[in-house]
Each structure stands twice: as C-alpha cells, then as structure tokens.
Amino acid sequence: MLTTVVGSYPADPHSPSSWDQKLSSFFGSYDPYHRALEIAVQDQVKAGVNLISDGQVRGSMIELFARSIPGVEYKEGSSWITGKINPAINSIGASDLKKALQIANRIEPSFKKATNIFTGNEFSKEVYGAKGIITGPTTMVLSSRIEGFYRLEDRSRAILDMAVALKKEALDLQKAGAAYIQIDEPFLSTGMADLSTAYQALEILGKELEIPLAMHVCGDLTNVFSELLKFPVDILDFEFAGNSKNISLLEDADLGRKKIGFGCIDTKTKQVESPEEIHNLIIKGIHSIGDKKMIIDPDCGMRMLNRETAKQKLENMTEAVKWLS
Numbered sequence: 042m043l044t045t046v047v048g049s050y051p052a053d054p055h056s057p058s059s060w061d062q063k064l065s066s067f068f069g070s071y072d073p074y075h076r077a078l079e080i081a082v083q084d085q086v087k088a089g090v091n092l093i094s095d096g097q098v099r100g101s102m103i104e105l106f107a108r109s110i111p112g113v114e115y116k117e118g119s120s121w122i123t124g125k126i127n128p129a130i131n132s133i134g135a136s137d138l139k140k141a142l143q144i145a146n147r148i149e150p151s152f153k154k155a156t157n158i159f160t161g162n163e164f165s166k167e168v169y170g171a172k173g174i175i176t177g178p179t180t181m182v183l184s185s186r187i188e189g190f191y192r193l194e195d196r197s198r199a200i201l202d203m204a205v206a207l208k209k210e211a212l213d214l215q216k217a218g219a220a221y222i223q224i225d226e227p228f229l230s231t232g233m234a235d236l237s238t239a240y241q242a243l244e245i246l247g248k249e250l251e252i253p254l255a256m257h258v259c260g261d262l263t264n265v266f267s268e269l270l271k272f273p274v275d276i277l278d279f280e281f282a283g284n285s286k287n288i289s290l291l292e293d294a295d296l297g298r299k300k301i302g303f304g305c306i307d308t309k310t311k312q313v314e315s316p317e318e319i320h321n322l323i324i325k326g327i328h329s330i331g332d333k334k335m336i337i338d339p340d341c342g343m344r345m346l347n348r349e350t351a352k353q354k355l356e357n358m359t360e361a362v363k364w365l366s
C-alpha cells in the first residue's frame with residue numbers, strides 16, 4: 042500500500058548563521074525557509090513515505106495563496122478579497138516542489154520527477170514522488186473577507202474565478218514534476234459551502250490535468266459523503282482516526298474508480314499512536330473497501346505538532362503499513 046502525507050509539516054524560519062548565508066541575506070537572496078523545507082522532506086523520506094510534500098513551510102494554507110493571487114491580500118492575519126481574482130503571475134509552489142524532489146532524490150535515488158501513481162485501475166507497486174498541494178477555491182473564498190468588486194451574496198462567482206486562478210497553479214505544479222495534485226477543501230464538511238459550486242470549481246481546476254487529482258476534506262462527513270463521492274476527482278482523502286464514525290460511511294459505498302486517502306493518525310493530538318493502533322484502524326478500512334482502494338496518510342496536515350511528534354507518527358504509520366505486506 043502506498044503512503045503519503047496531507048501536506049504541512051512543523052516548520053520554523055532559520056536565521057542566517059554562516060558567513061555565506063549572512064552575505065546572501067545582506068543582498069536579499071537568503072531563503073530563511075530552505076532549511077525547514079529540507080527538514081520536512083528529510084523526515085518524510087526517512088520515515089518511508091512514498092509520496093511526500095514540500096511541507097508547506099512558508100505559511101498557513103490560506104496565507105500561502107492569499108499573498109500571491111491578484112485580487113486577494115493577506116493582512117492583519119486574515120485573507121481579504123479586494124479585487125477581481127486572477128491567476129498569479131508566477132507559480133506559488135512549483136519552486137518548492139522542485140526543491141523537495143531534489144532533496145528527496147539525494148536521500149533516496151528512487152524519488153524522481155512525476156510518476157503515474159496508477160497502473161490501470163490500481164496503484165502502482167513502486168511509486169515515489171511529490172504531490173502538488175493547492176488550497177481549494179471554496180475554502181479560499183469562504184476563509185476570506187470580501188471587500189470590493191464581489192458582493193457578499195455573490196461568493197459563487199468569486200469561487201469560480203478562484204478556480205480559474207488556481208487552475209494555472211495546478212498546471213504549473215504538474216509541469217514541475219508533481220505525481221498528483223491535491224486540492225484541500227476542509228470547508229466542504231462544515232455545511233457552509235455550496236457543494237454545487239464547489240463541484241463546478243473542481244471541474245474547472247482539473248480539466249486539463251494529465252495527472253491524478255485528489256481532494257482532501259477533513260471533519261465529520263456524515264451529511265456530505267454521498268455528494269463528495271460524485272466530485273470529479275480520482276482520490277478522496279478523508280480523516281478516520283480523529284473522526285472514527287467516518288469509517289462506517291465506507292461500508293457499501295460505491296466508489297467507482299475512485300480511491301480513498303485513508304487518514305489513520307490523529308494530527309490534532311500530540312499523543313503518538315502505536316503501529317498496532319494504526320494497523321488495526323487500517324484493517325477496518327480494508328474490511329470496508331479493500332486495500333487496492335486505499336492510500337495511507339495522516340488525518341490532516343501536521344503543522345501544529347512539534348517535529349519529533351510528527352516524525353514519530355509518520356514512522357509508526359509506515360511501520361503499520363509494512364505489516365500488511
């Protein structure tokens with residue numbers, strides 16, 4: 042079974058320490074997050090994760106995109122939509138994805154530019170790579186304050202414009218070597234989102250992609266699960282450790298060709314699950330949908346955990362998967 046992560050990893054900027062770094066800082070070329078990216082990739086690869094992320098080390102899932110998309114601003118700790126939403130001139134995450142692949146390849150030569158994770162209707166046996174991660178258009182808009190251009194009652198238009206903007210980012214990540222693209226849409230389980238508009242936005246985002254598209258939705262899925270199964274994506278990624286009731290939704294579910302990203306470690310708690318606990322949870326998933334439909338990962342991003350806790354959780358997760366071989 043393949044393993045992955047949802048995205049974020051504990052990260053702190055690093056001040057320049059060496060003479061070369063201080064000189065780079067003086068000239069404005071020093072990257073305080075490069076070391077954090079290295080740590081995130083190193084920990085994922087050494088833990089045995091097949092499909093890594095860049096760790097999303099440069100900010101929160103909203104901040105990362107709000108700072109770069111024209112028509113959106115990030116100020117006072119919040120995202121504001123202040124004008125017509127347009128694609129970013131430069132890719133937001135392609136550079137870090139390329140760096141993540143380079144770092145991973147130095148540690149483990151199997152990591153390389155985009156590998157198709159599917160062989161026919163099943164996951165490939167040996168896949169290593171990095172996923173491209175995008176905060177979804179519905180979540181971006183519902184997380185933002187609308188101030189000018191769009192009216193408050195016209196959020197659907199803003200969401201579809203955001204989808205067009207993020208489509209360019211998805212294509213840039215594909216070109217950079219992403220094994221697949223993951224769209225993060227936590228708002229879809231809250232009851233606040235119009236699922237019809239969210240569906241249209243995902244159609245726009247994934248239309249020209251040549252690699253698989255995944256959608257991550259955390260939280261209690263009881264009221265939305267049947268609708269999410271209809272979304273135009275290849276992989277649906279949900280949490281099952283922190284929301285154990287979600288497992289019952291898998292029973293008798295008609296997934297069609299879709300796969301399930303099976304969240305099996307709780308990222309909201311510092312308590313580290315044992316490999317036995319994780320293994321037992323995965324077995325429940327296998328009993329519901331079979332191992333060929335599953336890719337194993339944490340419930341959500343790990344940004345709020347400390348590094349040692351996050352690292353141990355990943356190591357225990359991959360150990361539990363090994364027991365299934």
